[in-house]
Each structure stands twice: as structure tokens, then as C-alpha cells.
Amino acid sequence: MGSMERADAARNRTRILEAAALLFAQRPPHDVTMDDIAKAAGVGRGTLYRRYPDRASIAVALLDEHERDLQERLLRGEPPLGPGAPPAERLAAFYAAMVGLLEGHSHLVLGSEVGRSRFETGAYGFWRAHVRALLTAAGTPGPDALVDVLLAPLAPEVYLYQRTVLGLTPERITEALTTLTGALRGPE
Amino acid sequence: MGSMERADAARNRTRILEAAALLFAQRPPHDVTMDDIAKAAGVGRGTLYRRYPDRASIAVALLDEHERDLQERLLRGEPPLGPGAPPAERLAAFYAAMVGLLEGHSHLVLGSEVGRSRFETGAYGFWRAHVRALLTAAGTPGPDALVDVLLAPLAPEVYLYQRTVLGLTPERITEALTTLTGALRGPE
């Protein structure tokens, strides 16, 4: 059984990931070509494509651990992020945590959406299920339409625009997002 | 002075616009190549590139009149869309109007963002200024961060996802957006 990874393959995988992380941090994802990553990692094109069929899968791999960490805290962590607090407070905590994640890795989130739609990623499904559960718990009417509305401001393009072009601080953005938790009460 | 457009040039321009409108309605914008448009319009590549340097500019040209119409109604139309109504009602009316525009032309809006960022388009600046003025009029604290948060759900990807994948009706989406107008009151 080939369940054991060969030593040189493992070495190359870490090289690829490190090189990609560096490149994604330097320029916008679309300007990073597969060739660039292969060159920077000191690896041939074929080797790169064997493991990662496109840029998005590399960004996803880089992003994976950070997202899993937050997902774990949402499911089983301390309140108000985890279970136990009122829905509105949990939503506010979720927003704050997502701002933290975007602050550190927005370029990766952006990179993970190259080519495919933001909504097709597994992570979006998780965030969606979480917020939808909060809406249901709060008794908000018509949660299905509201979920994506509440999630939309967390798109990496929006966050990067607010941070880079407008020069807003993460605190200000979190504050604005917190305003949305009022929507849990439903319209007047 | 050559301010007069030559007859054959005008004819070709309408041909290009008609062909492009048809193609954009049929398939996702990224799958429509400049070559496709040129072929469908019965025009050479050079002719196409002379007028429109990329797909986005064609979509913008197609979208222009619809956007101008809404912008005109926002500035000088009847309340609650135009001036005169309370900010929260004007925001709700704006949302409803944008849903109407997206319902008819979301593929064009999507096409107009190919390559460039959504925020770089002139239209976004207009929507942004309008909503910001409403927030200021309502005395909402920190309008600069909130504007883009309130505009984010109007991204064409979000709307198309809600309509196509989730199968939501325009009415349900408008309803969910209306919920956001509560944010004008600021956090509790």
C-alpha cells in the first residue's frame, strides 16, 4: 500500500506551500502564475500540478488550518463564540473572529476564490450553516434569505477595499458589522 | 473636426452591443471571449478592440442606461426613492430598486466586473455616496465603515447565488435586505 508519502515528495510539498504563501502575500492572486510558484519552490510544473490542480487548491491548503481552528471554536469553544451565549452575541463574536481571520489571511481567502465562486467552497457552507442556526435560534423570520446577506460583507474583496483603499481599522469594521446583529430582531 | 461618427462605425457599434448582449445572456461572462463577440457581430478583432479594450467596458456600455435611469430617480425622483422620505425608507426603496436592476441585468453587472474590482467602477462610487448620505442624514455613527457593509449584499455573485442556487424569489431577498435598514438606528 502506498499510504506512506515518499520523503522527497513531502519535502517538495512543504517547499511549494512556503513559496506559495510568500508569493500570495506579495502580489494579487491573479498575478501569481503556477509557473511562478513552481519556479519559486524549485520544482517542475508537473510536480506542482500533480498535487495542486490550480491556484485555488493551494490557497485552500494554506488556509485550511486557520479555518478549521475557528470552526472548532464555533462548535465547541467558549461562549460567546461557542455555544451558550445569546444568538446576537454569538453573531457579534463570529464577526469579530472573521475579521481577525481576514486581517491575517485575506489574500489567501481571495486566492482560494480564483476561478471558482466564493459560495462553492466548503468553508462558505460552514459559515452559512452556523449563521443560519443562530438566526433560527433567535426566531428570525425567513433566515434563508438573510444568511447570505449577513455573510456578504465578509467577502475578502470588501474587507480589503475597506482596509486598503479606505484605510479603515479592523476595529471600525468590526463595529460596523456588529450593527448588523440588530437584524436578528427582525424588521420593526 | 472629427466629432461626427462615421456611418459604418456607428453600425458596427450597435452590432457589437447587440451581439454582446446576447452572448452575456447565454453564458457566464468569463466564457465569452473577445473573439466570440467579434465573430457574432461579424466584425474583426481590431475593430472590436478599437472601441472596447476589454469585456468589462462592453458590459458597462450595455449597463449604462439602466444605471443612469436609477441614479436619476435617486437624485430627483419621487419619494421614497428620491428625496423627501425618511432615510430608512429611502434605503429600503433603494434596495428594492437595486433588486429590480439585478433581476434584469445581474449577468451584465457581473460582466462589468470581470478583471477589475467591483469597487473601481464608477457606479459603485455613486451607490456608495448615496447610501452614505442616507446614513449621515439618519445620524448613524461611523458611516464610512457601514456603507460598504450595507452595499455588500448587492454584489451580483451574492444575488445570483440566492436566485439560482438557493431558488429564492426577488421578494424574499428584498425582504431580507429591508431588515438591514434597522442598522440606521445604530447598535442598541
Add this chain to the structure above:
DNA sequence: CAGATATGTGGACACGCTGTCCGGATAATA
């Protein structure tokens, strides 16, 4: 109504990126 001129036209061209493929190299195993 010709001739002159400016403008528009359309296809050929070079470039860059993508994704695949296969001969050679190398690690794992006996």
C-alpha cells in the same frame, strides 16, 4: 463628379498562461 485624405477595418502575429504527457531519476524494498 473625381481626387485626396483621414479614419475605420480585419486578420495576422507574438506573447503568456494553462494543463498534459512521458522519458528519466530516485526512493523504498528485498
Add this chain to the structure above:
DNA sequence: TATTATCCGGACAGCGTGTCCACATATCTG
């Protein structure tokens, strides 16, 4: 050390983009 399965990496073809220039044609002039 010999064998074998796996991995590596560069070459290759296909596609889309954007540019360029010889030719065609509308518009202007005498």
C-alpha cells in the same frame, strides 16, 4: 546491489489576449 513502484520536471499543444499594419471606405475638397 538489483528491482520496482513512484515521483520529477521540462517539453508540448491549445487557447485567449492585445497589438500592428496594409487595405478599404467614408468624408471632404476643388
